Amino acid sequence: MHRALLVNDIVHAILQNVTSVTDMTNFASTCSVLSSPALDILWCKQLNLGPLIMCLPRDTWEVRDDGFIHLSREPLPTEWKRVRLNASRIRKLIGNPTDTHSRHPPQPHHLVLHKLFALFPPTSLFPNLHKLDFKVVSDRPEFSPDLALLRQFLSPGLEVLAFCLPSGIPVHELERLLDALAAQASGMRQIVISADHDGSPCQIDLPFNKMQKLNLLDVLRNVCLTRHSIADIGHLRSLQVLALNLHEGFGDMDPRLGDMRLELGALNRLTLVADRLQLCTSFLLGVITPQLSSISIKYSKYAAQVEVGELVLSLHTSCKSFAFLEDISVHRDSGLSQHVYSPLPSDLFRPLLKFRRLTDVKFIATGQYCLDDAFIEDAAVAWPDIQELWFASDETHTSTVTFTAVLSLILRCRSLRVLHLTFDDTQRPTFPHRRESEDAPDGKQELWPKQTALQRLHFGYSKLSRATLSMWVLAVVFPNLVDIAWSQTSGVYDIIPWLQEAEKFQHLLTRRKMDPVMYAFSPNFMLEDYMSLES
Numbered sequence: 001m002h003r004a005l006l007v008n009d010i011v012h013a014i015l016q017n018v019t020s021v022t023d024m025t026n027f028a029s030t031c032s033v034l035s036s037p038a039l040d041i042l043w044c045k046q047l048n049l050g051p052l053i054m055c056l057p058r059d060t061w062e063v064r065d066d067g068f069i070h071l072s073r074e075p076l077p078t079e080w081k082r083v084r085l086n087a088s089r090i091r092k093l094i095g096n097p098t099d100t101h102s103r104h105p106p107q108p109h110h111l112v113l114h115k116l117f118a119l120f121p122p123t124s125l126f127p128n129l130h131k132l133d134f135k136v137v138s139d140r141p142e143f144s145p146d147l148a149l150l151r152q153f154l155s156p157g158l159e160v161l162a163f164c165l166p167s168g169i170p171v172h173e174l175e176r177l178l179d180a181l182a183a184q185a186s187g188m189r190q191i192v193i194s195a196d197h198d199g200s201p202c203q204i205d206l207p208f209n210k211m212q213k214l215n216l217l218d219v220l221r222n223v224c225l226t227r228h229s230i231a232d233i234g235h236l237r238s239l240q241v242l243a244l245n246l247h248e249g250f251g252d253m254d255p256r257l258g259d260m261r262l263e264l265g266a267l268n269r270l271t272l273v274a275d276r277l278q279l280c281t282s283f284l285l286g287v288i289t290p291q292l293s294s295i296s297i298k299y300s301k302y303a304a305q306v307e308v309g310e311l312v313l314s315l316h317t318s319c320k321s322f323a324f325l326e327d328i329s330v331h332r333d334s335g336l337s338q339h340v341y342s343p344l345p346s347d348l349f350r351p352l353l354k355f356r357r358l359t360d361v362k363f364i365a366t367g368q369y370c371l372d373d374a375f376i377e378d379a380a381v382a383w384p385d386i387q388e389l390w391f392a393s394d395e396t397h398t399s400t401v402t403f404t405a406v407l408s409l410i411l412r413c414r415s416l417r418v419l420h421l422t423f424d425d426t427q428r429p430t431f432p433h434r435r436e437s438e439d440a441p442d443g444k445q446e447l448w449p450k451q452t453a454l455q456r457l458h459f460g461y462s463k464l465s466r467a468t469l470s471m472w473v474l475a476v477v478f479p480n481l482v483d484i485a486w487s488q489t490s491g492v493y494d495i496i497p498w499l500q501e502a503e504k505f506q507h508l509l510t511r512r513k514m515d516p517v518m519y520a521f522s523p524n525f526m527l528e529d530y531m532s533l534e535s
Helices: 008-015 021-028 032-044 077-087 110-119 147-153 171-184 227-235 277-285 305-319 346-354 373-382 403-412 470-477 496-514 516-521 523-532
Strands: 061-063 069-071 131-133 160-165 190-195 202-204 216-219 223-225 241-246 269-274 294-299 327-332 343-345 360-364 368-370 388-392 418-420 456-458 483-485
Touching (some): 021 032, 069 110, 147 171, 171 202, 190 223, 216 223, 223 241, 241 277, 269 277, 305 327, 305 343, 305 346, 373 403, 403 418, 403 470, 470 496
Parallel strands (some): 160 190, 202 223, 216 241, 269 294, 327 360, 343 368, 360 388, 388 418, 418 456, 456 483
Antiparallel strands (some): 061 069
C-alpha cells in the first residue's frame, strides 16, 4: 500500500469523491486503513433503523409476512457489539418523503426497538447523532405518543430536530418535552414541529431565551406559538428561516410589546400560514426584517381589496430596504370556502415595483387582477431579472393588458421562464422583425427569433383570436417555449378554440424540431405552415 494512504486527510479526500454506494462498499471491504472511514461514510445517514438491526447475526432476526423485522431468538450480549459500533457512526436519522418509489430496507418491529432502547439508551447508542427526524423512530402507532422516548434522544450534540405532536397529548407531557429541549439540547440550531390532528391547532410555548443558537424555526401544520413565544422570537439573533402558523386569538403579537417591533436582523426566509390575510399583515407590521429575501404567505378566507393593499404596504414597513427581497408568493387556498374575489387594480401592486431585485412574484387566487399595460411595462423596467411572474386567478375575468405588452415584457426580461397572466389576445401586436428585412421589396418582413428563457406561458382566462397569429408568433420568436396552458371553468368558458390553437402550437414545435435551421432563418416559411393548418 502506498504511504500516502496512511494520511487520514488523503484517505478522506479520496472517499469524498466516491459517489457509488457499491464502490464505497468495496472500499469498506478492503484493508483496515480504508475500511473504517468508508464505513463512517456509509453509515453517516440512515433512513430507518432496519440496517442496524440487520447487523445482528443472521439467525437472530427474520422478516415476517407483515414486512417488519422480528427477533427469531434472543441475541447474546456480545452479539450486539456490531450494532453499537455502527450506531456510533450514524450522524443523521432522516426521513425521505420525496423518494417514495425507492426500495428501502425493512423496518424493525416496535418490539425490537423496545428491546434495543431498553438495552442501550438512545444518547449512548447514537453518541454522534446531530440530525434527527423522529418519524424514523416514531412512524408507528405504538410509538406515536411516546414523547418520553423523544426526550431520550436529546443531547448537547443534537443540532437538527423534526417531530410531530400526537393528538390528545397531555399538557404536562408537552411541557416536559419543551423544557427538555432547552435544557438537554443546548446545541439545537434547527427545529421543525408539526401535529398530526385536525381541528384547532396545538398551542405551544417555546423557551426561546434558552435556545438562542436557532437559525431555523418551522412551526406549522396544526401547531402555533403563543403570543408570549412570538414576542420571544426576538431572542433568536441568528434566525435565518422562520415558518409560522398564525391562528386567531394567540397567533398574533403580544400586546405587552406595545409599539415595540421585533427586529429579526438575520432573517432571510419567512413563511406565514393563516386563516385570514390580516393576521399575516399584523405580523409583518410588528417585525423588522432588513435582510429578508423570500416571503411566502398562504391564507384561506376572503380578503377584500383594501386588505390585499395593506399586505403589500406592510412589506415596505417590515423590510425597511428594497435591496434584498427577491421572492414574493401570496396564495389563497380557498378549499371548500366560498369563492368570492375582490377586484385588484394595478395601483395595488405598484408599491412592489420599488423592490428591484425581485426574481419571483406570485399572486395566486387572491382576487380578480385588473392590470393594465402601464403596469406591465413598468414591471419590465423594475424587475429586469424576473424569472417567474404569476397573477393567477381562480375566476373568469377580463383584462385590458394587451398581447403587445406581454411580448414587450418577455422580450425585455430575458430571464423570465414562467409567465401566468390573463390578457387580451384579440388585437394583433407589433411584431419584432429582422432589421435587414424592414425594407423588403415584397413588403414581407421576417420575425426575429429572440433567445429568451421563456419556457412556460399560461394564458389564464385570456381572450383569444386567431387573427392575432399568437401561436405562430410564440413558436417563432421564443425558441425555448415548449408549454402553453390556459384556465377553464366548466359551463362558462369555451374551450374548443384553445384546444385547436394548442394543437397548432404543438404542430409548429414538432416541425421546428425537425427542421430548426429553416424555422430559425425563414419564419415566413413557418407562417405558411401555420396558415395551412387553417384549411
